[in-house]
Amino acid sequence: MKRVITTAAVLSLAASFSLAGNIVEAVKVDSLDGFKCGNKLVKNIKWQDVVVYPQKTIQLNDKKANEINKNAKAKVVNVGALTDGKNVAIIVRWPDKTKDVFDCYCSDKYPDGFAVQFASSADNPEKLPYIGMGSDGRPVAIYIRKAYGKVFEPNGFGDVAHQVNPHNTNYFGKELKKFEEEAEKRGVGTYQKAFVSEGFRSMTEIKDNSVNYRTDMHYVDKRGLWGGTVIRPVKDDYAAPSKGEYAVSVAVWDGKELQRDGLKRLSGWIAVKMPGADNKELEKVVTEQVEGDVKKGKELAMTNCASCHRWSGAEMAPKYMAPGLYNIGGQATAAYIKESILDPSAVVVPGYNRNAHPNFSWYTVDDKGNRISTMPPFDYLKPEEIKDIVAYMQTLKAEVEK
Ligand code: HEC
Structure with a gap:
């Protein structure tokens, strides 16, 4: 019992x-x-x-x-x-x-x-x-x-970039002590x-x-x-x-x-x-949970999305091609996922670190300064298919720690 x-x-x-x-x-x-x-x-x-x-x-x-x-x-x-x-x-x-x-x-x-x-x-x-x-x-x-x-911020503005480690100064003995006292006073x-x-x-x-x-x-x-x-x-x-x-x-x-x-x-x-x-x-x-055929959604995502994006169970694409969708179902609303599929340039996720991959950007900039996503709009898919993909995307999220 x-x-x-x-x-x-x-x-x-x-x-x-x-x-x-x-x-x-x-x-x-x-x-x-x-x-x-x-x-x-x-x-x-x-x-x-x-x-x-x-x-x-x-x-x-x-x-x-x-x-x-x-x-x-x-x-x-x-x-x-x-x-x-x-x-x-x-x-x-x-x-x-x-x-x-x-x-x-x-x-x-x-x-x-x-x-x-x-x-x-x-x-x-x-x-x-x-x-x-x-x-x-x-x-x-x-x-x-x-x-x-407590850390020492000499300019007093809480500006982390300007913190000074007392041990990186050239002070010794009394001078070091004075510096440390000052640090204590001005520490934020x-x-x-x-x-x-x-x-x-x-x-x-x-x-x-x-x-x-x-x-x-x-x-x-x-x-x-x-x-x-x-x-x-x-x-x-x-x-x-x-x-x-x-x-x-x-x-x-x-x-x-x-x-x-x-x-x-x-x-x-x-x-x-x-x-x-x-x-x-x-x-x-x-709170919206889209009702769709998750199994079909997965098939559609494998054929249409996995060439650029990675998520658990789909890690074929190079890491830099597109944002990871590992937790998209936990963080994004259904409305956002749907918008991303139909109109990728509505919200453009800032590009992949250019230092890591200088030749690949997630968007281009048109002559008016608008950012255009390199993801093509999938507006030719049937409304049912979009629903299925969104329903599948909503299942993509990490397990919750017990
Ligand atoms: C040609 C590569 C490519 C393909 C194919 C592609 N995407 Fe994308 N996708 C991107 C890029 C690049 C971005 C980042 C720029 C942006 O926000 O549009 C993105 C962004 C997204 C975002 C927003 C992610 C975030 O973290 O906010 C979602 C959701 C998304 N894609 C879903 C899909 C789905 C679903 C498919 C398949 C139907 C798909 N993508 C196919 C390249 C692609």
Whole structure:
């Protein structure tokens, strides 16, 4: 009997998260002033399980990191939201057995971290920005927080590129001590940044105080969990809700797995509902599972797509031909996959690292400056066939870590 109950409990857990999908309800609280992870307001949060998938669109130029992440699994994280009417807080809780903090200048040490991305607008849910980092004409606001210990930043602007390792100075004895004291005084323990982005080439840090936000990151040793919070105004120049809802996605970096930059785990779009919101179109887009013949879709994908793209079970194409589709089903909406097939130039994924393969680009630029995808439109396929391919693509995602 006991065994039956256990199985039933496991099943109902699995079902509750796959049915609810990526929809988070922001709970109204009196005030978010001073709110942090671990604060008593946390108990108001309605947590939603969200799966973050390894980003395998493009590989880093780092053999060791790529090897560690080769078979990386997806992780379940919890996402919640609170609002006091003025500000909105997105809270992420994710499992990570090791706490990796950047506190030295060792060459292959990377910190844990997380990011929350807001689509600037979700007015047209079928055309949400490229999930990686926004895309031309479809901007996003990204808030990044990394686990940083005290490090010396001589210019005081939190500019990581200018950090100086005291041991790389020519100071000795008293002078070194003085330098270290100064470093301690001016050391900035927080790495938090906000960006606006319409794709990799335009990822611009907002440094002019026009963005108002704060972040917090907190490790719970006993549970092997990170908690992270991003608080920003409900509405500003960078993002605002559409019919009361935002399209948000979350990413986490695991320093232990040498993750940084694009090498991270990323969710698909999540609808965050403010109190009283009603944006059924957005909720439909972020949860849509296309009904199609997955087996036929696979055959069609093998003949039409596998010459350029790679995914589990289809690794014939050279790595540089096109973005990896290993986790496309976990990160992209059905609407996005369909658009990619019918109109590849609508969103152009930034090209493969030209240093790695200088002669191959994923797009060309026409005389008006528009980027034209090297992927041909598959608009001659029958609507049924497109559906089958999309249904198959939605099955492409890494297994979830238990
Ligand atoms: C001639 C090579 C080629 C073929 C064939 C091809 N693609 Fe692509 N595909 C690309 C390139 C290059 C990109 C990146 C530029 C862009 O975004 O259009 C891309 C982008 C994509 C994206 C967006 C990926 C992302 O990470 O956002 C999807 C989805 C996609 N293709 C699906 C397909 C499907 C499904 C097929 C088969 C029906 C297919 N592709 C056939 C070259 C190809």
